[in-house]
Amino acid sequence: AIRISDSIVKYSNSQLLMFNAREVIVKDTGIARSFELMGDYYRGSGDYLLSIESFLKALRFYDQTSNLKAKADCNSGLGNVLLIQKYYDEALRFFSQASQLNQSLGEWKSLAENQKDIAWIYFYKEQIDKADDYAAKALNLSSSLNDSLLIAQSLQIQGDILLHQNKNEKARECHQKAMHILHKISYKGPALIVSYLSLGQLYSIEKQYSKALASYEKAVLLSDKYNQSSQKAIALLGLSEVMEALGQHQSAFTYFIAYSEIEDSIAIAESRRVATEIEILYENEKQLAHIDILKSEKLIEQAEMDRQEIFLQSLIIFFVLLLLIVIILFFNNRQKYSTNHLLLKKNLEIFDQKKELEEKNKVLREQKEEIHTQNSALEELNKELERYNQELEMLSLVARETDNAVIIADKDGNYEWVNEGFVKLFGYGFDELISRGRNLYKASSVNNIRRSFQCA
DSSP states (O other): OOOOOOHHHHHHHHHHHHOOTTTTTTTHHHHHHHHHHHHHHHHHTTOHHHHHHHHHHHHHHHTTSSOHHHHHHHHHHHHHHHHHTTOHHHHHHHHHHHHHHHHHHTOHHHHHHHHHHHHHHHHHTTOHHHHHHHHHHHHHHHHHHTOHHHHHHHHHHHHHHHHHTTOHHHHHHHHHHHHHHHHHTTOOSTHHHHHHHHHHHHHHHTTOHHHHHHHHHHHHHHHHHTTOHHHHHHHHHHHHHHHHHHTOHHHHHHHHHHHHHHHHHHHHHHHHHHHHHHHHHHHHHHHHHHHHHHHHHHHHHHHHHHHHHHHHHHHHHHHHHHHHHHHHHHHHHHHHHHHHHHHHHHHHHHHHHHHHHHHHHHHHHHHHHHHHHHHHHHHHHHHHHHHHHHHHHHHHHHHHHOSSOOEEEOTTOBEEEEOHHHHHHHSOOHHHHHHHOSBHHHHOOOTTHHHHHHHO
């Protein structure tokens, strides 16, 4: 059985076991991170099936959180394991999901890494145009970020694409430039192996066997250093082919035996690992099922609490609405009563005003009748005055036309008018008469003339 003694795995397992029914909902991110760490560990130790299972479990929990960056990283990690295992279509799906998330988050370095890995997938699937397109994207983005390691890795994939297209000179240029960058940044890692293997293949094609041997030998050394058994097997097979080309059959056979032993050991280790992983997978599935049960119980409990809360809120809302209806009805009735009272008051005022108008109309009718009576009396007076005026006019006409002297005076004897007959008779007019004396009573010699006037 595989011994999982790494501190990371111990930490992850302890994290998984610590969650209880009340914590499992709120610690989805912690569980996901634990599975992700286990996936990284298994990938580093070569336990790829367990690594895939751990990453998938991590994604199940990340899907229930809002941590998109962690979800993108987990997709990338799973894509890497699937790429190593040559599950190209599945790897492409998870890398595509990771690149979409990284682009939306503005994680440009992670996006460049995704584009580089997608380029390798299309290269292995021999879809060279798509591989070249993604390699160019990765190189442009890593150049804008000034990330030397990513630039070198993008150049490596472009070099292999060019080698596949038989553009050997450009392929050599890319790999040499990549190695120059890696040496310049003092890079210590397995990325150099890719360029040494590609250069070894390129030199073999060009029959530059000494350079091919040097490249393959450096690839073997680096593979031993970084425990890259599959790449060491490729380098040993390349050395065997070069020795065969040089006619050194014994050396070629020795390298081929070493290559076969590695391939056999990889196959045996893989078989043992699969058996162990199935056993561990069963235990993990049991543990995960227990977590799911706890989570289901928590969800049921939460659903019941939500139902009770909804019922309580509905009850409160019902009573609030009922209270509002009662208040509205009360104010409506009160408003209605006030309105009716106001209407009654207005009606009484209108009745009083109507009664007052009737009284005024009665007075007006009486006044109208009185005016009518007065008008009738005035009409009679006017008629009488008209007859009197007619008589005066006739008398005036007689007085003017007669040859007799006529004097008109008021009741106090003051002269008011004389006719032409007076002027002819006495020889002077009204003005001279006034100058001689204005009063008839004083000028007359008749003693009882005043009484005669007053009687007239």
